[in-house]
Amino acid sequence: MHAALLDHIQKFITLNSEEINILESNITLSKVKKKEHLLKEGQVCNTMYFVTKGCARQYIINPKGTEQTLQFAIENWWITDYLSYHNNTPSHFYIQTVENCEIVVLEKNVLESLLIQIPKLERYFKIVSQKSFGAAQMRIKFLFTMSAEERYNHFKNQQPDFVQRVPQYMLASYLDFSAEFMSKIRAGKV
């Protein structure tokens, strides 16, 4: 059912059967249709989302009114706005499903009670967020050092199937160039 999250947790820490029971009774899987919003700009984010099926994204609407995707979350990724979550401040971001999804929706109060019952989970979330931060640093490195075409090819090599899964304009904005330019890169017209 939500075996995916249990499996993911157990990649990083060891759970006994009691702890597994606690988790199973506190965690539910939600089906979310394509293009639904999990978070909108201006809302305080009180929830963490773990994608077990499908794809979600975090995006902003820039001053020109265009959407720009900052992050994708596919199977086995957490997505949330940690700043809004920790500081109880309005979020700068939208979080939206890109495909029909199955998502573990974990409210702050539920999570905090789980963390008290199973303190080991702190370690799990520590490792996950440290790795995410490391990935964000690499992302900034690529944005800084590669041309638009290099970023596209690099991404395509790393995630060959994913390129097919999302609209090209979303991927273009994630890689920080325009949809039109993406079209030219793909046609070899650069």
Place this chain on the structure above:
Amino acid sequence: MHAALLDHIQKFITLNSEEINILESNITLSKVKKKEHLLKEGQVCNTMYFVTKGCARQYIINPKGTEQTLQFAIENWWITDYLSYHNNTPSHFYIQTVENCEIVVLEKNVLESLLIQIPKLERYFKIVSQKSFGAAQMRIKFLFTMSAEERYNHFKNQQPDFVQRVPQYMLASYLDFSAEFMSKIRAGKV
């Protein structure tokens, strides 16, 4: 002595006096001269650094041979390469002091033993890294939506003193534009 780190930890979790003793006996403060390297590209990063005085930075050398700063760490910031640290892979980054510094140097084996003795520390590091990740997301947002001049002005408003503390070319690369362009922005010649 290293009160700074204890204070920082106690902003997020509560420690009893025994735990404080354990920390005090395992943590030492190192003086590091300006421009010394804490990590070089290609090394595996086995250490976390907490800056209590001075300033350090994480940077890369891009294909043109120019340094580009990805992150600054001033007082009360942790700096490390989490991907290298967790995966035991060679780092893509340099970490270097920018000023004479006082730094808590925490080796992986010491940290792991501390985390066993004081499991609560997992929560501390979780919160710190989640906030760092949140900050990295905001950084990407600013890089995506603001012009070079806007990024400079925004940074100057947020961190007015810091602008004076580091060479302008380092700040320029952190904000993702050239040192020459920084010079023109500051002179109002844009």
Place this chain on the structure above:
DNA sequence: TGAATTTCTTGAAGCAGTTCAAGTTTTTTA
């Protein structure tokens, strides 16, 4: 203090990627 090094400045030429506008293709939905 004086020499060496590092950092900052300036202008001119160039270009990687944007913007705009219009048309085409694909996907969704009633």
Place this chain on the structure above:
DNA sequence: TAAAAAACTTGAACTGCTTCAAGAAATTCA
């Protein structure tokens, strides 16, 4: 399955920023 909506393509004009080169200013250190 037809109509509407969403996504993609193309070329032409444009621009924000880079690159290069050379000199000036500031900082470091013997």
